[in-house]
Amino acid sequence: MVSRGQDINNTSGGVLEERDLFPENSSSVALKLSFFLDKLFGGTPKVAIEFWDGSKFGNDDSEERIYVSSPQALVWLLWSPNELGLGRAYVVGDISVSGDIFKLLDSLDRQIKNGVKISFRDLVGLVYACLRVGAIRRRPKPPEEEFTARSGKLHSPLRDKKAISHHYDVNNDFYEIILGQAMTYSCARYIADDFTLEQAQEAKHDLVCAKLGLKEQPGLKLLDIGCGWGSMAIHATTRYNAEVVGITLSEAQARYARERIKRLGLQDRVDIRLQDYRYIENEKFNAVSSIGMFEHVGMVRAEEYFMKIKSLLLPAGRLCNHAISKPGGSKLGEKTFANRYVFPDGELIDVGEVVLLMEKAGFEVRDVESLREHYRRTLEDWVTNLERNYDKVVNLVGERRARIWRLYMAASANGFMRNKMAIHQVLGVIPTENGESLMPPTRINWG
Numbered sequence: 313m314v315s316r317g318q319d320i321n322n323t324s325g326g327v328l329e330e331r332d333l334f335p336e337n338s339s340s341v342a343l344k345l346s347f348f349l350d351k352l353f354g355g356t357p358k359v360a361i362e363f364w365d366g367s368k369f370g371n372d373d374s375e376e377r378i379y380v381s382s383p384q385a386l387v388w389l390l391w392s393p394n395e396l397g398l399g400r401a402y403v404v405g406d407i408s409v410s411g412d413i414f415k416l417l418d419s420l421d422r423q424i425k426n427g428v429k430i431s432f433r434d435l436v437g438l439v440y441a442c443l444r445v446g447a448i449r450r451r452p453k454p455p456e457e458e459f460t461a462r463s464g465k466l467h468s469p470l471r472d473k474k475a476i477s478h479h480y481d482v483n484n485d486f487y488e489i490i491l492g493q494a495m496t497y498s499c500a501r502y503i504a505d506d507f508t509l510e511q512a513q514e515a516k517h518d519l520v521c522a523k524l525g526l527k528e529q530p531g532l533k534l535l536d537i538g539c540g541w542g543s544m545a546i547h548a549t550t551r552y553n554a555e556v557v558g559i560t561l562s563e564a565q566a567r568y569a570r571e572r573i574k575r576l577g578l579q580d581r582v583d584i585r586l587q588d589y590r591y592i593e594n595e596k597f598n599a600v601s602s603i604g605m606f607e608h609v610g611m612v613r614a615e616e617y618f619m620k621i622k623s624l625l626l627p628a629g630r631l632c633n634h635a636i637s638k639p640g641g642s643k644l645g646e647k648t649f650a651n652r653y654v655f656p657d658g659e660l661i662d663v664g665e666v667v668l669l670m671e672k673a674g675f676e677v678r679d680v681e682s683l684r685e686h687y688r689r690t691l692e693d694w695v696t697n698l699e700r701n702y703d704k705v706v707n708l709v710g711e712r713r714a715r716i717w718r719l720y721m722a723a724s725a726n727g728f729m730r731n732k733m734a735i736h737q738v739l740g741v742i743p744t745e746n747g748e749s750l751m752p753p754t755r756i757n758w759g
Contacts, residue, residue: 538605542569675740
Protein backbone atom coordinates (compact mmCIF):
# COMPACT_ATOMS: atom_id res chain seq x y z
CA MET A 313 0.00 0.00 0.00
CA VAL A 314 1.44 3.34 -1.01
CA SER A 315 1.36 5.88 1.77
CA ARG A 316 2.20 9.56 1.90
CA GLY A 317 5.76 8.85 2.98
CA GLN A 318 6.38 6.97 -0.26
CA ASP A 319 4.88 9.65 -2.50
CA ILE A 320 7.12 11.80 -4.64
CA ASN A 321 5.98 15.39 -4.20
CA ASN A 322 7.21 18.74 -5.45
CA THR A 323 7.53 20.51 -2.12
CA SER A 324 9.36 23.55 -3.39
CA GLY A 325 6.23 25.06 -4.91
CA GLY A 326 8.21 25.84 -8.06
CA VAL A 327 8.09 24.50 -11.58
CA LEU A 328 7.33 20.83 -11.91
CA GLU A 329 10.38 18.74 -12.63
CA GLU A 330 10.46 15.37 -14.33
CA ARG A 331 11.48 13.57 -11.16
CA ASP A 332 8.32 14.92 -9.49
CA LEU A 333 6.22 13.22 -12.11
CA PHE A 334 8.28 10.12 -12.83
CA PRO A 335 9.68 8.71 -9.57
CA GLU A 336 12.27 5.99 -9.97
CA ASN A 337 11.06 2.40 -9.70
CA SER A 338 7.45 3.54 -9.95
CA SER A 339 6.32 0.45 -11.78
CA SER A 340 2.89 0.11 -10.14
CA VAL A 341 -0.14 2.15 -11.11
CA ALA A 342 -0.50 3.38 -7.53
CA LEU A 343 3.02 4.81 -7.51
CA LYS A 344 2.64 6.35 -10.92
CA LEU A 345 -0.51 8.12 -9.72
CA SER A 346 0.74 8.92 -6.22
CA PHE A 347 1.70 12.51 -7.05
CA PHE A 348 -1.80 13.34 -8.27
CA LEU A 349 -3.65 11.38 -5.56
CA ASP A 350 -1.62 12.99 -2.81
CA LYS A 351 -2.50 16.41 -4.17
CA LEU A 352 -6.18 15.54 -4.55
CA PHE A 353 -6.59 14.18 -1.03
CA GLY A 354 -4.16 16.50 0.70
CA GLY A 355 -2.34 13.45 2.00
CA THR A 356 -3.05 9.77 2.29
CA PRO A 357 -6.73 8.88 1.69
CA LYS A 358 -8.54 7.49 4.71
CA VAL A 359 -10.11 4.88 2.41
CA ALA A 360 -8.36 2.23 0.36
CA ILE A 361 -7.99 2.68 -3.40
CA GLU A 362 -7.10 -0.41 -5.43
CA PHE A 363 -6.08 -0.33 -9.10
CA TRP A 364 -6.41 -2.78 -11.94
CA ASP A 365 -2.85 -4.06 -11.48
CA GLY A 366 -3.51 -4.89 -7.81
CA SER A 367 -1.51 -1.96 -6.43
CA LYS A 368 -3.09 0.13 -3.70
CA PHE A 369 -3.06 3.63 -2.29
CA GLY A 370 -4.44 4.93 0.99
CA ASN A 371 -5.50 3.19 4.20
CA ASP A 372 -5.50 -0.55 3.59
CA ASP A 373 -7.18 -1.15 6.97
CA SER A 374 -10.32 0.68 5.89
CA GLU A 375 -13.43 -1.38 5.14
CA GLU A 376 -14.46 1.32 2.67
CA ARG A 377 -12.69 0.72 -0.63
CA ILE A 378 -12.62 2.17 -4.11
CA TYR A 379 -11.75 -0.11 -7.02
CA VAL A 380 -10.37 1.43 -10.22
CA SER A 381 -10.79 -1.42 -12.67
CA SER A 382 -9.50 0.14 -15.86
CA PRO A 383 -7.37 3.01 -17.24
CA GLN A 384 -10.64 4.22 -18.75
CA ALA A 385 -11.56 5.60 -15.31
CA LEU A 386 -8.70 8.06 -15.68
CA VAL A 387 -9.79 8.92 -19.20
CA TRP A 388 -13.15 10.07 -17.82
CA LEU A 389 -11.42 12.18 -15.19
CA LEU A 390 -8.90 13.62 -17.62
CA TRP A 391 -11.60 14.91 -19.94
CA SER A 392 -13.87 16.06 -17.09
CA PRO A 393 -11.56 16.81 -14.13
CA ASN A 394 -14.31 17.22 -11.57
CA GLU A 395 -17.13 15.24 -9.94
CA LEU A 396 -18.75 14.67 -13.33
CA GLY A 397 -15.72 12.74 -14.58
CA LEU A 398 -15.65 10.60 -11.46
CA GLY A 399 -19.41 10.14 -11.69
CA ARG A 400 -19.22 8.95 -15.28
CA ALA A 401 -16.50 6.45 -14.38
CA TYR A 402 -18.69 5.14 -11.54
CA VAL A 403 -21.83 4.92 -13.68
CA VAL A 404 -20.19 2.78 -16.38
CA GLY A 405 -18.39 0.58 -13.84
CA ASP A 406 -14.80 1.69 -14.35
CA ILE A 407 -14.90 2.66 -10.67
CA SER A 408 -16.76 0.65 -8.04
CA VAL A 409 -16.94 0.77 -4.24
CA SER A 410 -17.45 -1.53 -1.30
CA GLY A 411 -18.21 -1.05 2.37
CA ASP A 412 -20.61 1.46 3.89
CA ILE A 413 -21.28 3.97 1.11
CA PHE A 414 -22.30 6.66 3.59
CA LYS A 415 -19.00 6.35 5.48
CA LEU A 416 -17.03 6.24 2.24
CA LEU A 417 -18.60 9.39 0.81
CA ASP A 418 -18.33 11.20 4.15
CA SER A 419 -14.63 10.35 4.35
CA LEU A 420 -14.01 11.59 0.81
CA ASP A 421 -16.02 14.74 1.45
CA ARG A 422 -14.02 15.56 4.57
CA GLN A 423 -10.68 15.07 2.82
CA ILE A 424 -11.53 16.73 -0.47
CA LYS A 425 -13.01 19.74 1.30
CA ASN A 426 -13.74 21.85 -1.76
CA GLY A 427 -15.13 19.02 -3.82
CA VAL A 428 -13.33 17.61 -6.82
CA LYS A 429 -11.62 20.70 -8.22
CA ILE A 430 -8.34 20.18 -9.99
CA SER A 431 -5.92 23.04 -10.61
CA PHE A 432 -4.05 23.44 -13.90
CA ARG A 433 -0.82 22.40 -12.19
CA ASP A 434 -2.43 19.23 -10.86
CA LEU A 435 -4.02 18.58 -14.23
CA VAL A 436 -0.56 18.61 -15.81
CA GLY A 437 0.52 16.01 -13.27
CA LEU A 438 -2.55 13.94 -14.07
CA VAL A 439 -1.81 14.09 -17.80
CA TYR A 440 1.73 12.80 -17.27
CA ALA A 441 0.50 10.06 -14.96
CA CYS A 442 -2.21 9.04 -17.42
CA LEU A 443 0.36 8.89 -20.19
CA ARG A 444 2.41 6.44 -18.15
CA VAL A 445 -0.50 4.11 -17.41
CA GLY A 446 -2.00 4.11 -20.90
CA ALA A 447 -4.93 6.42 -20.19
CA ILE A 448 -4.37 9.06 -22.88
CA ARG A 449 -7.26 8.41 -25.23
CA ARG A 450 -9.86 10.32 -27.21
CA ARG A 451 -12.79 11.92 -25.40
CA PRO A 452 -15.36 9.21 -24.58
CA LYS A 453 -19.04 9.66 -25.33
CA PRO A 454 -21.01 10.36 -22.13
CA PRO A 455 -23.17 7.50 -20.84
CA GLU A 456 -26.61 7.48 -22.42
CA GLU A 457 -28.20 7.87 -18.98
CA GLU A 458 -27.15 11.54 -18.90
CA PHE A 459 -29.87 14.13 -19.47
CA THR A 460 -29.27 15.93 -22.76
CA ALA A 461 -32.71 17.30 -23.74
CA ARG A 462 -31.95 20.89 -22.75
CA SER A 463 -33.55 22.61 -25.72
CA GLY A 464 -35.80 25.57 -24.96
CA LYS A 465 -35.61 28.34 -22.40
CA LEU A 466 -34.67 27.37 -18.86
CA HIS A 467 -37.81 26.53 -16.82
CA SER A 468 -40.09 26.97 -19.79
CA PRO A 469 -43.08 24.57 -19.71
CA LEU A 470 -41.65 22.33 -22.45
CA ARG A 471 -38.18 22.10 -20.93
CA ASP A 472 -39.59 21.55 -17.44
CA LYS A 473 -41.68 18.67 -18.75
CA LYS A 474 -38.58 17.03 -20.25
CA ALA A 475 -36.64 17.48 -17.03
CA ILE A 476 -39.48 16.07 -14.92
CA SER A 477 -39.83 13.11 -17.27
CA HIS A 478 -36.13 12.30 -16.93
CA HIS A 479 -36.39 12.40 -13.15
CA TYR A 480 -39.67 10.60 -12.55
CA ASP A 481 -40.50 8.51 -15.62
CA VAL A 482 -37.87 5.90 -14.74
CA ASN A 483 -40.05 2.94 -13.86
CA ASN A 484 -42.92 2.81 -11.36
CA ASP A 485 -41.83 -0.65 -10.21
CA PHE A 486 -38.40 0.83 -9.48
CA TYR A 487 -39.93 3.56 -7.34
CA GLU A 488 -42.07 1.00 -5.50
CA ILE A 489 -38.86 -0.71 -4.40
CA ILE A 490 -37.05 2.48 -3.39
CA LEU A 491 -39.94 4.35 -1.78
CA GLY A 492 -41.75 1.38 -0.25
CA GLN A 493 -45.50 1.22 0.29
CA ALA A 494 -45.71 4.94 0.98
CA MET A 495 -44.81 5.78 -2.65
CA THR A 496 -43.72 9.23 -1.54
CA TYR A 497 -40.59 10.84 -2.97
CA SER A 498 -39.99 13.55 -0.38
CA CYS A 499 -38.73 13.94 3.16
CA ALA A 500 -40.57 11.84 5.75
CA ARG A 501 -41.08 12.79 9.43
CA TYR A 502 -39.81 10.38 12.06
CA ILE A 503 -41.63 11.44 15.21
CA ALA A 504 -40.61 8.21 16.98
CA ASP A 505 -37.28 6.38 16.89
CA ASP A 506 -38.90 3.12 15.83
CA PHE A 507 -40.95 4.58 12.99
CA THR A 508 -40.87 2.75 9.69
CA LEU A 509 -40.50 4.69 6.45
CA GLU A 510 -44.21 4.25 5.77
CA GLN A 511 -45.20 5.56 9.21
CA ALA A 512 -42.86 8.52 8.82
CA GLN A 513 -44.31 9.44 5.44
CA GLU A 514 -47.82 9.24 6.86
CA ALA A 515 -46.74 11.52 9.71
CA LYS A 516 -45.37 14.02 7.18
CA HIS A 517 -48.61 14.03 5.20
CA ASP A 518 -50.58 14.49 8.40
CA LEU A 519 -48.42 17.44 9.43
CA VAL A 520 -49.04 19.12 6.08
CA CYS A 521 -52.78 18.49 6.41
CA ALA A 522 -52.74 20.04 9.88
CA LYS A 523 -50.81 23.11 8.75
CA LEU A 524 -53.24 23.60 5.86
CA GLY A 525 -56.30 23.46 8.11
CA LEU A 526 -57.69 20.18 6.78
CA LYS A 527 -57.85 18.80 10.32
CA GLU A 528 -59.72 21.86 11.57
CA GLN A 529 -62.32 21.81 8.84
CA PRO A 530 -62.79 18.53 6.91
CA GLY A 531 -64.09 18.72 3.36
CA LEU A 532 -61.89 21.58 2.13
CA LYS A 533 -60.66 21.81 -1.46
CA LEU A 534 -56.93 21.12 -1.85
CA LEU A 535 -54.58 21.61 -4.80
CA ASP A 536 -51.55 19.31 -4.60
CA ILE A 537 -48.87 20.67 -6.95
CA GLY A 538 -46.43 17.95 -7.97
CA CYS A 539 -48.70 15.22 -6.64
CA GLY A 540 -46.33 12.37 -7.44
CA TRP A 541 -48.00 8.98 -7.19
CA GLY A 542 -50.99 10.37 -5.31
CA SER A 543 -50.03 9.67 -1.69
CA MET A 544 -50.73 13.14 -0.27
CA ALA A 545 -54.04 13.33 -2.16
CA ILE A 546 -55.11 9.93 -0.82
CA HIS A 547 -54.15 10.86 2.76
CA ALA A 548 -56.02 14.17 2.65
CA THR A 549 -59.13 12.54 1.21
CA THR A 550 -59.32 9.40 3.33
CA ARG A 551 -58.44 11.16 6.59
CA TYR A 552 -60.11 14.54 6.19
CA ASN A 553 -62.60 14.13 3.33
CA ALA A 554 -60.75 16.76 1.30
CA GLU A 555 -61.65 17.33 -2.33
CA VAL A 556 -58.28 17.13 -4.09
CA VAL A 557 -56.91 18.15 -7.45
CA GLY A 558 -53.44 16.66 -7.93
CA ILE A 559 -51.23 17.80 -10.81
CA THR A 560 -47.99 16.41 -12.21
CA LEU A 561 -45.93 16.68 -15.40
CA SER A 562 -44.97 13.00 -15.25
CA GLU A 563 -47.15 10.70 -17.36
CA ALA A 564 -45.97 7.66 -15.40
CA GLN A 565 -46.89 9.27 -12.09
CA ALA A 566 -50.31 10.39 -13.30
CA ARG A 567 -51.13 6.93 -14.64
CA TYR A 568 -50.06 5.24 -11.40
CA ALA A 569 -51.90 7.74 -9.17
CA ARG A 570 -55.13 7.37 -11.16
CA GLU A 571 -54.96 3.59 -10.81
CA ARG A 572 -54.51 3.91 -7.03
CA ILE A 573 -57.42 6.34 -6.80
CA LYS A 574 -59.65 4.00 -8.80
CA ARG A 575 -58.76 0.95 -6.68
CA LEU A 576 -59.68 2.90 -3.55
CA GLY A 577 -62.93 4.18 -5.04
CA LEU A 578 -61.96 7.83 -4.56
CA GLN A 579 -62.66 9.09 -8.08
CA ASP A 580 -65.42 11.41 -6.83
CA ARG A 581 -63.01 13.14 -4.40
CA VAL A 582 -59.63 13.11 -6.21
CA ASP A 583 -58.83 14.40 -9.70
CA ILE A 584 -55.32 13.59 -10.94
CA ARG A 585 -54.29 15.73 -13.89
CA LEU A 586 -51.32 15.81 -16.24
CA GLN A 587 -51.02 19.58 -16.00
CA ASP A 588 -48.59 22.45 -15.41
CA TYR A 589 -49.58 24.71 -12.51
CA ARG A 590 -49.19 27.71 -14.81
CA TYR A 591 -52.20 26.58 -16.83
CA ILE A 592 -54.77 26.23 -14.04
CA GLU A 593 -57.53 28.76 -14.65
CA ASN A 594 -60.89 29.71 -13.14
CA GLU A 595 -60.53 27.50 -10.05
CA LYS A 596 -60.25 28.37 -6.38
CA PHE A 597 -58.91 26.29 -3.48
CA ASN A 598 -58.87 26.47 0.30
CA ALA A 599 -55.34 25.10 0.46
CA VAL A 600 -52.31 24.30 -1.69
CA SER A 601 -49.61 21.75 -0.90
CA SER A 602 -46.35 21.77 -2.82
CA ILE A 603 -44.17 18.93 -1.56
CA GLY A 604 -40.82 18.34 -3.24
CA MET A 605 -41.79 20.28 -6.37
CA PHE A 606 -40.42 23.80 -5.76
CA GLU A 607 -36.86 22.61 -6.49
CA HIS A 608 -37.91 22.36 -10.16
CA VAL A 609 -39.28 25.92 -10.34
CA GLY A 610 -36.05 27.92 -10.33
CA MET A 611 -35.36 31.43 -9.07
CA VAL A 612 -36.29 32.94 -12.42
CA ARG A 613 -39.86 31.61 -12.00
CA ALA A 614 -40.21 31.71 -8.21
CA GLU A 615 -42.02 35.04 -7.95
CA GLU A 616 -44.41 34.02 -10.74
CA TYR A 617 -44.96 30.69 -8.97
CA PHE A 618 -46.09 32.24 -5.68
CA MET A 619 -48.20 34.87 -7.44
CA LYS A 620 -49.96 32.12 -9.39
CA ILE A 621 -50.66 30.12 -6.23
CA LYS A 622 -52.04 33.22 -4.51
CA SER A 623 -54.44 33.72 -7.42
CA LEU A 624 -55.80 30.21 -6.87
CA LEU A 625 -56.48 30.59 -3.14
CA LEU A 626 -59.65 31.76 -1.44
CA PRO A 627 -59.40 34.32 1.40
CA ALA A 628 -57.72 32.70 4.42
CA GLY A 629 -56.36 30.04 2.06
CA ARG A 630 -53.04 28.49 3.00
CA LEU A 631 -49.93 27.25 1.18
CA CYS A 632 -47.44 24.74 2.57
CA ASN A 633 -44.26 24.92 0.49
CA HIS A 634 -42.04 21.92 1.33
CA ALA A 635 -38.68 22.15 -0.44
CA ILE A 636 -34.95 21.54 -0.21
CA SER A 637 -33.04 24.76 0.39
CA LYS A 638 -29.46 25.93 0.64
CA PRO A 639 -28.00 29.03 2.29
CA GLY A 640 -27.34 31.56 -0.44
CA GLY A 641 -29.18 29.41 -2.96
CA SER A 642 -27.63 27.04 -5.46
CA LYS A 643 -28.22 26.09 -9.05
CA LEU A 644 -27.10 22.56 -9.76
CA GLY A 645 -24.26 23.33 -12.15
CA GLU A 646 -23.88 21.82 -15.59
CA LYS A 647 -20.90 19.77 -14.42
CA THR A 648 -22.53 18.30 -11.33
CA PHE A 649 -23.50 14.65 -11.15
CA ALA A 650 -27.00 15.42 -9.85
CA ASN A 651 -27.79 17.81 -12.70
CA ARG A 652 -26.63 15.46 -15.44
CA TYR A 653 -28.09 12.22 -14.11
CA VAL A 654 -30.99 12.78 -11.73
CA PHE A 655 -32.15 16.33 -11.23
CA PRO A 656 -31.72 18.36 -14.45
CA ASP A 657 -32.23 22.12 -14.14
CA GLY A 658 -32.73 21.75 -10.39
CA GLU A 659 -32.26 24.75 -8.13
CA LEU A 660 -32.19 25.07 -4.35
CA ILE A 661 -33.38 28.45 -3.10
CA ASP A 662 -32.43 29.96 0.26
CA VAL A 663 -35.34 29.64 2.70
CA GLY A 664 -34.95 33.32 3.56
CA GLU A 665 -35.51 34.16 -0.09
CA VAL A 666 -38.57 31.89 -0.12
CA VAL A 667 -40.07 33.80 2.80
CA LEU A 668 -39.45 37.15 1.09
CA LEU A 669 -40.94 35.94 -2.19
CA MET A 670 -44.04 34.62 -0.45
CA GLU A 671 -44.51 37.90 1.40
CA LYS A 672 -44.02 39.85 -1.82
CA ALA A 673 -46.75 37.74 -3.44
CA GLY A 674 -49.17 38.64 -0.65
CA PHE A 675 -48.77 35.73 1.80
CA GLU A 676 -48.46 36.21 5.52
CA VAL A 677 -45.78 33.71 6.53
CA ARG A 678 -46.92 31.94 9.68
CA ASP A 679 -44.50 29.07 10.19
CA VAL A 680 -41.07 27.88 9.04
CA GLU A 681 -39.89 24.40 10.04
CA SER A 682 -36.69 22.56 9.22
CA LEU A 683 -36.78 18.79 8.67
CA ARG A 684 -33.11 18.39 7.79
CA GLU A 685 -32.30 15.44 10.04
CA HIS A 686 -35.49 13.72 8.91
CA TYR A 687 -34.40 13.86 5.28
CA ARG A 688 -31.10 12.23 6.09
CA ARG A 689 -32.95 9.31 7.69
CA THR A 690 -35.42 9.16 4.78
CA LEU A 691 -32.58 8.84 2.28
CA GLU A 692 -30.87 6.19 4.38
CA ASP A 693 -34.09 4.16 4.31
CA TRP A 694 -34.32 4.56 0.54
CA VAL A 695 -30.73 3.42 0.06
CA THR A 696 -31.41 0.43 2.32
CA ASN A 697 -34.39 -0.49 0.15
CA LEU A 698 -32.24 -0.28 -2.96
CA GLU A 699 -29.38 -2.32 -1.52
CA ARG A 700 -31.68 -5.04 -0.18
CA ASN A 701 -33.29 -5.38 -3.59
CA TYR A 702 -30.30 -4.55 -5.77
CA ASP A 703 -30.72 -7.43 -8.22
CA LYS A 704 -34.39 -6.56 -8.73
CA VAL A 705 -33.51 -2.93 -9.35
CA VAL A 706 -30.85 -3.90 -11.88
CA ASN A 707 -33.35 -6.13 -13.70
CA LEU A 708 -35.83 -3.26 -13.86
CA VAL A 709 -33.65 -0.28 -14.81
CA GLY A 710 -30.16 -1.64 -15.47
CA GLU A 711 -26.90 -1.63 -13.54
CA ARG A 712 -26.01 1.91 -14.49
CA ARG A 713 -29.21 3.50 -13.24
CA ALA A 714 -29.00 1.46 -10.03
CA ARG A 715 -25.51 2.90 -9.49
CA ILE A 716 -26.72 6.43 -10.26
CA TRP A 717 -29.47 6.34 -7.65
CA ARG A 718 -27.36 4.67 -4.98
CA LEU A 719 -24.67 7.33 -5.33
CA TYR A 720 -27.13 10.21 -5.61
CA MET A 721 -29.16 9.26 -2.54
CA ALA A 722 -26.16 8.41 -0.37
CA ALA A 723 -24.40 11.66 -1.28
CA SER A 724 -27.60 13.61 -0.58
CA ALA A 725 -27.94 11.96 2.84
CA ASN A 726 -24.42 13.10 3.69
CA GLY A 727 -25.24 16.58 2.45
CA PHE A 728 -28.12 16.82 4.93
CA MET A 729 -26.05 15.26 7.71
CA ARG A 730 -23.28 17.86 7.31
CA ASN A 731 -25.69 20.79 6.93
CA LYS A 732 -24.68 21.44 3.33
CA MET A 733 -28.35 21.25 2.40
CA ALA A 734 -31.53 21.84 4.35
CA ILE A 735 -35.24 21.31 3.86
CA HIS A 736 -38.00 23.57 5.11
CA GLN A 737 -41.75 23.71 5.21
CA VAL A 738 -42.89 27.32 4.87
CA LEU A 739 -46.54 27.97 5.69
CA GLY A 740 -48.26 31.05 4.35
CA VAL A 741 -51.81 32.34 4.46
CA ILE A 742 -53.74 34.89 2.37
CA PRO A 743 -55.42 37.18 4.93
CA THR A 744 -59.05 38.20 4.46
CA GLU A 745 -60.03 41.76 3.52
CA ASN A 746 -60.20 42.50 7.25
CA GLY A 747 -56.69 41.15 7.78
CA GLU A 748 -57.84 37.97 9.49
CA SER A 749 -55.73 34.86 9.02
CA LEU A 750 -58.23 32.43 10.60
CA MET A 751 -55.21 30.48 11.82
CA PRO A 752 -55.32 28.52 15.11
CA PRO A 753 -53.77 30.40 18.04
CA THR A 754 -51.02 27.80 18.55
CA ARG A 755 -49.42 24.80 16.82
CA ILE A 756 -50.52 22.46 19.61
CA ASN A 757 -52.89 20.43 17.45
CA TRP A 758 -50.46 19.95 14.57
CA GLY A 759 -48.91 16.88 16.15
